[in-house]
Amino acid sequence: xxxxxxxxxxxxxxxxxxxxxxxxxxxxxxxxxxxxxxxxxxxxxxxxxxxxxxxxxxxxxxx
Amino acid sequence: xxxxxxxxxxxxxxxxxxxxxxxxxxxxxxxxxxxxxxxxxxxxxxxxxxxxxxxxxxxxxxxxxxxxxxxxxxxxxxxxxxxxxxxxxxxxxxxxxxxxxxxxxxxxxxxxxxxxxxxxxxxxxxxxxxxxxxxxxxxxxxxxxxxxxxxxxxxxxxxxxxxxxxxxxxxxxxxxxxxxxxxxxxxxxxxxxxxxxxxxxxxxxxxxxxxxxxxxxxxxxxxxxxxxxxxxxxxxxxxxxxxxxxxxxxxxxxxxxxxxxxxxxxxxxxxxxxxxxxxxxxxxxxxxxxxxxxxxxxxxxxxxxxxxxxxxxxxxxxxxxxxxxxxxxxxxxxxxxxxxxxxxxxxxxxxxxxxxxxxxxxxxxxxxxxxxxxxxxxxxxxxxxxxxxxxxxxxxxxxxxxxxxxxxxxxxxxxxxxxxxxxxxxxxxxxxxxxxxxxxxxx
Numbered sequence: 161x162x163x164x165x166x167x168x169x170x171x172x173x174x175x176x177x178x179x180x181x182x183x184x185x186x187x188x189x190x191x192x193x194x195x196x197x198x199x200x201x202x203x204x205x206x207x208x209x210x211x212x213x214x215x216x217x218x219x220x221x222x223x
Numbered sequence: 224x225x226x227x228x229x230x231x232x233x234x235x236x237x238x239x240x241x242x243x244x245x246x247x248x249x250x251x252x253x254x255x256x257x258x259x260x261x262x263x264x265x266x267x268x269x270x271x272x273x274x275x276x277x278x279x280x281x282x283x284x285x286x287x288x289x290x291x292x293x294x295x296x297x298x299x300x301x302x303x304x305x306x307x308x309x310x311x312x313x314x315x316x317x318x319x320x321x322x323x324x325x326x327x328x329x330x331x332x333x334x335x336x337x338x339x340x341x342x343x344x345x346x347x348x349x350x351x352x353x354x355x356x357x358x359x360x361x362x363x364x365x366x367x368x369x370x371x372x373x374x375x376x377x378x379x380x381x382x383x384x385x386x387x388x389x390x391x392x393x394x395x396x397x398x399x400x401x402x403x404x405x406x407x408x409x410x411x412x413x414x415x416x417x418x419x420x421x422x423x424x425x426x427x428x429x430x431x432x433x434x435x436x437x438x439x440x441x442x443x444x445x446x447x448x449x450x451x452x453x454x455x456x457x458x459x460x461x462x463x464x465x466x467x468x469x470x471x472x473x474x475x476x477x478x479x480x481x482x483x484x485x486x487x488x489x490x491x492x493x494x495x496x497x498x499x500x501x502x503x504x505x506x507x508x509x510x511x512x513x514x515x516x517x518x519x520x521x522x523x524x525x526x527x528x529x530x531x532x533x534x535x536x537x538x539x540x541x542x543x544x545x546x547x548x549x550x551x552x553x554x555x556x557x558x559x560x561x562x563x564x565x566x567x568x569x570x571x572x573x574x575x576x577x578x579x580x581x582x583x584x585x586x587x588x589x590x591x592x593x594x595x596x597x598x599x600x601x602x603x604x605x606x607x608x609x610x611x612x613x614x615x616x617x618x619x620x621x622x623x624x625x626x627x628x629x630x631x632x633x634x635x636x637x638x639x640x641x642x643x644x645x646x647x648x649x650x651x652x653x654x655x656x657x658x659x660x661x662x663x664x665x666x
Binding site: 191192194195196198199201202203205206207209211215216217218219 | 359437511512514515516518519522544545547548549551552553555556557560562563564565566567568569570571572
C-alpha cells in the first residue's frame with residue numbers, strides 16, 4: 161500500500177502519540193490517590209529545578 | 224434576517240442598524256430566538272435574557288433615532304460566559320452547587336459593554352468552576368457536555384464551551400470567555416472561531432469567578448480578528464484598537480514553534496503567514512516544567528479560593544470526580560511548592576521578555592488536532608505555548624486556519640505583553656487572505 165505524505169505524517173503522529181501514552185503511568189482508578197500522586201510528582205519536578213537564590217516569586221503587591 | 228446575517232461582522236450589523244435596515248429590537252429578537260432554540264442543542268445556553276435584552280434594545284433604537292451613536296458595538300447582541308455576574312440573575316459558574324447563586328453585582332466587563340450599547344442576550348454554559356485545577360470528562364458541567372456545532376458527537380472545548388459553540392453556530396454576534404490555561408484558545412480552535420486572550424491585567428476581572436487570581440483573563444470570542452479588536456476595546460481599561468496598524472508587516476519578525484508531527488494542514492496555513500512578507504526568525508518555547516508549574520499554581524490558588532466549599536463537603540456535588548479529588552488535594556500543596564513554582568514563573572517571564580526582544584510574534588497550533596470525541600476529551604494535545612503564554616501573562620490570538628476531516632483547526636499567535644494590536648493586525652491580514660473564519664457549521 162502506498163501512503164501519501166499526509167497519511168505518512170498522520171501515521172507518524174499516531175505512532176508517537178501511542179509511544180507517549182505507553183510511557184505514561186496507567187490511569188488511576190482512585191481519583192483521590194491519583195491527585196495526591198500528581199502533586200507528589202509535581203513537587204519532585206519542582207524540587208529538581210535549580211533557581212538562583214535572588215529569584216523572587218512572580219508576585220506584584222499593590223500598596 | 225437571513226442565515227448569513229447571523230454571522231455578519233460586527234461593523235456590518237452596526238452599519239445596517241444605523242441605516243435602519245432593521246431595528247435593534249428586531250436584531251435582538253431574532254438572535255434571542257435563535258439562541259433559545261439552538262443553544263440547548265449544543266448545551267451552550269446557561270440563561271436566556273431575551274426579555275431583558277429587548278427592553279435594552281428599545282432604548283438603543285431610541286438613541287439611534289436621535290442619532291446618538293456610541294460606536295461599533297451599539298445594538299450588537301452578545302453572550303457571556305456564566306462565570307460573569309449579572310445583578311439579579313443566577314450566576315452558576317457552571318456548577319450544580321451554585322445553580323441558585325445570585326450575585327448582587329454586575330461584572331465590570333458587562334457594565335463596560337452596556338456603556339457601548341451592546342446587548343447581553345444570554346449567559347453561556349461553561350465547564351464547572353472554569354475547570355478548576357483540571358477535569359477529566361466533557362460532562363464536567365451543570366449544563367452537560369459542550370457539544371461542537373461542527374459535529375455534536377465531539378466536544379466544543381472548555382472551559383468557555385458555550386461561548387465557543389454559540390459564536391460558531393451564529394447564536395450570538397460575539398461572546399465573552401475567560402482563560403486561566405487555555406479556556407479561550409481551546410474552544411476557539413475546536414469550534415472554528417477567533418478568540419483573543421488579552422495580556423494579564425488588561426481586562427478587569429471584577430465580578431468574574433476567581434479560578435487562579437494570578438492567571439485569570441477575560442477575552443472576546445468572535446467571527447474575526449477585526450471583531451475581537453472592537454470587543455477588546457469595549458471591555459479593556461486601556462486599549463485602543465488600531466485597525467490601521469502603524470507598522471509594516473514586513474517589519475515584523477515571526478517564529479513558528481511546535482509544528483513537528485502535526486497535520487500538514489497546519490503547516491500549509493503557515494505559508495499564508497509567510498506570504499504576508501513577515502520576516503521569519505528561529506525560536507523555541509523556553510524549556511520549563513510547564514505541567515508541574517501550572518498544576519501547582521492553579522491547584523493552590525483555586526483550592527484556596529474554594530477552601531470553605533471544599534472543607535464543607537459541597538465540593539462532592541460537582542459532576543467531575545477528577546476535579547473533586549484535585550480540589551481536595553490542592554489544599555495540601557505545600558507553600559514551598561507554590562513558592563518554588565512562582566519563583567520559576569519569574570524565570571519563565573524573564574525568558575519570554577528576552578525572546579521578544581528579537582521576535583514580535585510566535586506562532587504555534589492552537590491545539591495539535593481537531594475537537595476530540597466526547598468520550599476522550601484529552602485526545603488533542605496542546606502546544607507548550609498555552610501554559611507558557613498563560614504563566615507569562617502574554618496575549619494570544621487563535622484564528623481558524625483550515626479543516627481536518629471537516630473539523631476546524633486553529634493557529635495561536637502570541638506576542639509580548641500589550642501587543643494585542645500587533646496580533647490583531649497579523650490575524651486580520653491572515654483573514655484577508657483566507658476564508659477559514661467564514662466557514663459555517665451545518666446548523
